[in-house]
Amino acid sequence: MTPFKLTEELVTEIEQLIENQKDTELVSLMEDMHYADIAEIIDELDEREATHIIKLLESDKTSDVLTELDNDVREGILNNLSAKEIAEELAELDTDDAADIVGELPSDIIQEVISELEDREHAKDIVDLLRYDEYSAGGLMAKELVKVKEDWTVLTCVKEMRAQAENVTRVHSIYVVDADDKLKGRLSLKDLLTTSTTTHIKDVYIPKVDSVGVNEKPEEVAKIMSKYDLEAIPVVDEIGRLVGRITIDDIVDVIREEADKDYQMAAGISQDVEADDSIWQLTRARLPWLFLGLVGGVGAAAIMGSFEEMISKHAILFFFTPLIAAMAGNVGVQSSAIIVQGLANDDLKGSVGNRLIKEMLLALLNGLALAVVLLLFTWFWKGDFLTSLAISLSLVAVILVAGFIGTFIPLFLHKRNIDPAIATGPFITTSNDIFGILIYFWIAKVVLGI
C-alpha cells in the first residue's frame, strides 16, 4: 500500500478544481480515495469549498467523511446543508455516528432533519440514542446488531438474521434474547450452521456473554473490552434488555482521548486542545494553570520575604530555593503520575496505608542518595558544613513530604470520585513548591540556630 500523504500541492490542486468548476475531474480524483483521507483534505479547505465537495460526492461516501471531520469544520458544513441533505447523509450512517451528528445540530432543526429521514426505524433508533449521556456506554453504542429470540427455531433465526444483517456492517456476534428482549446469551455461527433447522435456539445458545450497562463509563467499557480482548460488547438497560452494541473501533477512540486528556492535565493544559487550535483556544486552556503557578510563586516569594533577616548571614540558603522547589515539584509529579496511571489501568492493589509507606521508603532512598551528593557539593563550594547540612537535610525532608502529597492527593481525589489526573502537573508542583520552601527555611533555621 502506498500510504496517503496530505500535501499542500494536493490541497491546491483541489482548490483550483473547485475554483474552475471542474466537477467531473474532482469526482474522478476523489473516487478512489478513502473517506478518512478525504476528511483530511476537507479539514484544510474553507467552508465554501468544503461544502461544495460534500454536496458534489455521493452521500454513501460523504456521510463517513462527515464523521471524521474536525468539529468546527463539520459544524460549518452542516450549516450550509438543508434538512433534507443532512437526512440523506444520516441515512447512510450507523445509528451511533448519526446520533453523534444530530446531537451537534441546533435544537430547532433536529426535528426537521429527523422527519426527513425516510427509514422510520432508523429515525426512531437515532432519537432513542439521543437521550443517553454522551459520556456513557449508551452514548457510545449503536443500535445495529443481530439478535434472535430464544424460542425461535434455527430456520426462523437464519431468515431473520439475513434481514437484520443487511443493516450491520460487521457481524461480531449473534445475541440471544427472551420474549421481553432481555439478553440471555450468544450464538456461535458454527453451531447455527451445523444444527438441524427445527431445533430451538434455547437448546443451542451459549448462556454466557459479557455485557455492560447503558450507564457504564466509557473508560470502564474500554477496560473490560481490552482485558477480555472483545471486538464488540452488548449493552443492556437497567432491567437487562439488550439495547445496543459497542464495537472496538469506538473504544480505540476512547482510549486515545483518555490518554490525551491525562497527558494534557499532567502538562497543565485544560480542555481538549490540539496544536492547530487558535491562539485564543490555546490561551484559555493554558493561562489558568500558569496563573496558578504565578500565585504559587508569589506565595513562595512571601515566605522567603518573611525569612529576610537570614539573607545577610546565609545568602547561600536563598541560592538553593529553586533547587528545593524543583525537586519538590519533580518528586510530586513522579509520585502522582504513578498513582494516576495505576488508577487508570486498574492495577493498584493493597491499602492506601501500604502505598504511602512504600512511597515514603522510596522517597527516603532517593532523598538520601541526592542529599549526599548535594552535601558534598555545597560543602566543597562554600566550605560551610553546617549550612550544607541544613540544605541537604531539607532536601530529604522536602522529598519525603512531596512524595507523600503526590501519593495521597490523587488517591484522596479518586476516593471522592474526582478525576485524580487534575492532581498531576501544575497543581502538585505549585503546592509542593510552597510546602518545600517553607520546610526548607524552617529546617535551616533550626539547624543553623537562628
Added chain:
Amino acid sequence: MTPFKLTEELVTEIEQLIENQKDTELVSLMEDMHYADIAEIIDELDEREATHIIKLLESDKTSDVLTELDNDVREGILNNLSAKEIAEELAELDTDDAADIVGELPSDIIQEVISELEDREHAKDIVDLLRYDEYSAGGLMAKELVKVKEDWTVLTCVKEMRAQAENVTRVHSIYVVDADDKLKGRLSLKDLLTTSTTTHIKDVYIPKVDSVGVNEKPEEVAKIMSKYDLEAIPVVDEIGRLVGRITIDDIVDVIREEADKDYQMAAGISQDVEADDSIWQLTRARLPWLFLGLVGGVGAAAIMGSFEEMISKHAILFFFTPLIAAMAGNVGVQSSAIIVQGLANDDLKGSVGNRLIKEMLLALLNGLALAVVLLLFTWFWKGDFLTSLAISLSLVAVILVAGFIGTFIPLFLHKRNIDPAIATGPFITTSNDIFGILIYFWIAKVVLGI
C-alpha cells in the same frame, strides 16, 4: 454481567486450596473463570502456587493465562515447566503469542521447546516470527490468516478455506495472493457465496487492500488501523509477499503502552514501571531524572551566587527566583506537551517557522497577562516600581524563551528521529529553570542599572 473483582478473600481461598491439595475444588472453582481473571489471581500468588495452578489446569486455558501474566511471574513459572510442558502451552496459542513467549525463554532451551512441538507447521511459523524485531509490524503479526490463490476456482477456495479457518480464531478477511504469494487483494465472503463455484478468484476479488510492511513501526500500524477503522491488516515483506496479519486487539495494547510511555516520560519516569513494581525498580526509573533536576538546581544556585553582590540592595529579586523558574518550567512543559501530542497523533501541519511564530505569540499573550498581575502585586507589596518592572519584564522574556525551547526541542528531536517525548518533563523544566534564572538576573541588572 457481574464483573469479576479480585479480592483478598478469593486469593486467600485459593492459597488454602493449594495448601490443602484440594485440586478438584480448585479446578471446579476456576473452570468458569475467564483466563484474564485467572491471570490476575496468579499475579498475586507466589511462584510455587502459580506453577501449581498452571500445571493443574488444561493447557487450552493456561496458555491464554500465560500471555496475560506479568513478565516476571511468567518467567518464574516457565522456569518450573519442562520443555514438553511449555510446548503443550505453545501448541494452544496463536503464533504471535507463542513467539512472544518463546522470545522470553533462555536461548539454550528454545530449541528443545520447539522440537517438542508436534505440529511442525506451527513450529516453523513460530521460528519465522522470532527473527522479526519485537518493535515492528513483523514482531506484532500472527501467521494465522485465511489466504487464497487468485487462479483457484471458488470451489477450491471454499475447500481450502475450511481447512485454514480451523487455525484462525476470528476470520476478519480473506486475502488473495498470486502464485508467488504476493498480496493482490481481498475477497468478500458474500461474493464468494453468491458466485458460481467454477468462477476463478481473479475474476471476483477486490484488488484494493490496505497493508503494512514487516518493518513498519507499531505506532504507524496503530495510526493506520485506527484512521481507517480496520479490525485486521495484512503484513507484507519487502517484495510484497503476504507474511502475516495484525489484529486490532494487539493494536489496542500498542496504543495503551505508547500513551503510558509518553505520560511517564513527561512525569520524569524512565522505563516502563508500574505502581506495584519493587522499590528498587521504581528508584532506577526515577532517580536519574531527579539527579538531572539536582544538577539543574545546583546550576541555578551557581548563577545566583555570581549575582551575590545584588543581594544587599535587591533582596526581593532573590525571593522571586522560584516563581521565575516555576513559570519557565510550566510554559516549557505546556509547549512541549502540545507538540509531542501533535506529533504522536500526526496532526501537526505547516512549517516549523510558523509553529514557532504561533507559540511566540501565544507566549507573549500569556506572558503579558501574567506580568501585569505580577507588576501590580510586587509594586503594591514593596512600593518599588523599578524592581517590580524588572521582575515583570523578566517574566515575559522568560516565558517567551521557555515557549521557544519547549516548541523547538521536540520538533528538532523528531527531525533527528529521536523520540520527542524525552524532551518533556524534567529535561525541559531543568533547562528552562537555568535559562530562566540567567535571563532574569541579566534583565534585572540592566533595568536596575547595576
